[in-house]
Amino acid sequence: MTEPKRIVIVGSGLAGATAAGALRERGYAGEVLVLGSEQRRPYELPALSKAVLAGETDEPDWVHPEGFYAERDVDLRTGVTATHLELGARLVLDDRGDEHRYDRLLLATGSRPRSLPVPGGDLPALRTLRTLDDALALRASFRDAARVVVVGAGWIGTEAAAAARAHGAEVTVVDQVRLPLHGVLGDTVASVFHDLHAEHGVRWRLGERVAGFTDAGGGAVTVRLEGGDDLTADVVLVAVGAAPRVELAHGAGLELADDGGVGVDAGLRTAAPDVYAAGDIAAHFHPRLGRRVRVEHWANAKEQGGHVAGNLLGENDPYLSGPYFFTDQYDLGCEYRGLADPDTDELVVRGDLADRTFIAFWLRDDRVAAAMNVNSWDDGDALQALVDNRRAVSPDDLRKADLGALAG
CATH class of the missing domain: 3.30.390.30 (FAD/NAD-linked reductase, C-terminal dimerisation domain)
Structure with a gap:
């Protein structure tokens, strides 16, 4: 396979930035263009719900040092969003009206926080956590808040609850599951997290659904539960999972898997010639598991980004690593x-x-x-x-x- 002259990476998160760095580490001398909607250079997400939210640092872990991209002739364009793919013409179009030709294309567009499809689910006062700006604003709100409601008892929800308690807020967590993290850990281990948070003063409203949100004035929000109870809080964080950003891929006609991700084979290739996907959006056929899996954790984005660089340069290696994640709570x-x-x-x-x-x-x-x-x-x-x-x-x-x- 002929080495590509120009590789375009759509997405400046961990997967895309790691792939760009790995291309240079492998000696690739062609053009590397990275398009990213964020205004900042690429950074990792785990610290946002941990050290940043807890107040231990104001910065995330950066994927590469500040001068890395210029020094290695990686054309990193921040604040630029890809809007359309023309697979036949091998073009990426962006929101500034520019066209970018590619020989190989990597889609690493990541995820966005899910919202709840209930009345008031689009209230501006509702918080989500995905970016550094989100984390810094949420931390400041936790410091000033008397009452916090977290909707969602997954990893982001439980980490945020721990941070809010550390800042002195009264915290209530609402979720329809019977135990936090139940779908990942099961009853026995999930009970460990339930009891941990209860000992630190978190109030659980489990097995309950949110019926809607209303503006309570002054930035406060009232959470109406289906059972009829109202929970009014200074800060309401909605942490009910993430949705893969697949609009670009879907609009170009790429196959979407049952889990909503972009279907890729064992080597992270899509069905379109010379188009790959990595990170949160990749519904990857895992050879060891014998089925597709889509993983939204930090290690998967980092390792897939490094792995796909070789395949972008003509290798044909399957991605074999399994999921890994970590958490710190109290x-x-x-x-x-x-x-x-x-x-x-x-x-x-x-x-x-x-x-x-x-x-x-x-x-x-x-x-x-x-x-x-x-x-x-x-x-x-x-x-x-x-x-x-x-x-x-x-x-x-x-x-x-x-x-x-x-x-x-």
């Missing part, structure tokens, strides 16, 4: 590797749930589908190997055996 820190189905996988716990120092394993057909270390930091490599190598193990071994030896 005095609890954890890492999660793999992809569990807590409804059907067997949960095995090594350590003490009550002490919140443990490792949780989810077993499927006697193999580790996922592992999560909570306030336990010595076995990360072994846990990754257990998830990756799919070696048969027993629950008793996972509870008692040396994990390094078990992982091989």
